Amino acid sequence: MSHNGYITEEEIAGEDGPLAGKTVAVKDNISTEGVRTTCGSAMLEEYVPPYDATVVDNLLDAGATIPGKTNMDEFGMGTTTETSAFGPVENPAAPGHVPGGSSGGSAAVVAAGDADLALGTDTGGSVRCPAAFCGVVGIKPTYGLVSRYGLIAYANSLEQIGPIAPTVEDAAELLEVIAGPDERDGTTHDARDHGTDYEFAAAADGDVEGLEIGVPTELLDGAEDTVVEQFWAAVEELEEQGASYHEVSLPSLEHAVEAYYVIAMSEASSNLARFDGVRYGKSGGYDGNWNESFARSREEGFGEEVKRRILLGTYALSAGYQDKYYKKAQDARAWVQQDFDEAFEDADVLASPTMPITPFEMGESLDDPLKMYLADANTTPVNLANLPAISVPVGDDSGLPVGLQIVGQSFGEKQIIRAGSALA
């Protein structure tokens, strides 16, 4: 059965290495030389990158085979993978429901067994949400652990490329392949300069003896009862294996979603200004003045959600409103970072439900953008604070998967992999 997980199925074969014999599907906003890369948008329907993203080079050097490019919310803007110009993706783990987004195609092909592993991108939860909804594992790395060179930008200060896999160990192995500094991305760091190393797969040993888990109460408040039940059952499982937990309050998290959306939309309005139909994309024609031509190109090439975010971002950055929205959002971002720092004084990791809800039915949230934005309450704080987080499947509610999110300290990937591997 087809879940519409791929936009383009075209095989790219790698060399030999640790991922030899493995298929790794790649989200369609990550550039692949000679294979079209659409970002799920009609604007880039025929765009064929002349170069590979650094992570694609890494995959091919490691011997992986790329079976195709996966479907996604247009330019990563969505929580359901329904805003793609190439049609929605269905959740293989919960038929009739969305796979989550925006990396819904990547999670779906892994959940359906159509690919061994996949790469997604996470700007406000876009790896962790579909991992949770499809019952698989997803990791959002520390900002700067993985190169973004060749990733078509949506909101650069927030996004990271991350692995999606059936198990924590598989995800960790893939992360090992793509992590590392890159001279072509000036925001990358060497993990070895931050008191750690890249031995992620070896960290998946399930040893949680003595682990102290903080549970932010704000991330349970808005969650559905059945999700909260599954969450506590998983925490209990970690306790039985030697971990302990305490509840902690991070008041700033109440404002994370609005801060995230103001920042992401503002960055998007600037990043997507490059699509004018001249160097690539849909031409707006050659008549009239050039602003009219660009505006026509963008009217035809962009879908509704992308237009909505570009307009709201333009508004938030416009004269007279910048202090009210953008500057306050940056204050909130700094406040969220401070709250996390304080919480980590008494905890090794923080845990919450990945998503406060189980997967929407297909079509359910499309007419209500604010409802869709609010579903990102638990994932967006992590991007604002540049931290690593993993989502692991912890059960289901009448067939609808539930994920547990474990948040680590900056460059604390090994800690969250270790904790996650005790569960999946």
Add this chain to the structure above:
Amino acid sequence: MSDFDVGPDEVEHIAELARVELNEEERALFAEQFADILSYFETLDEVPETDREPELTNVMRPDERRECLDQEEALQNAPESEDGQFKGPRVS
């Protein structure tokens, strides 16, 4: 309610700034949705002023010639080109 008086005309003004043409239906839909979304964003008023520690530093490299895309590669995705250059709309 937002102090932003959202109407189709205001949406049209923002759309012009953003260089996105909208049809009438989109203008009406966005006007309605923006009122909700912007009033939600207004809860940012409750956020205290917070000091920021910049985490990013400038990364420099020597300004030397190095390998890059050739002209053909750079033009391969352009809807139209002329004499080895991008062809854009008339500058009026």
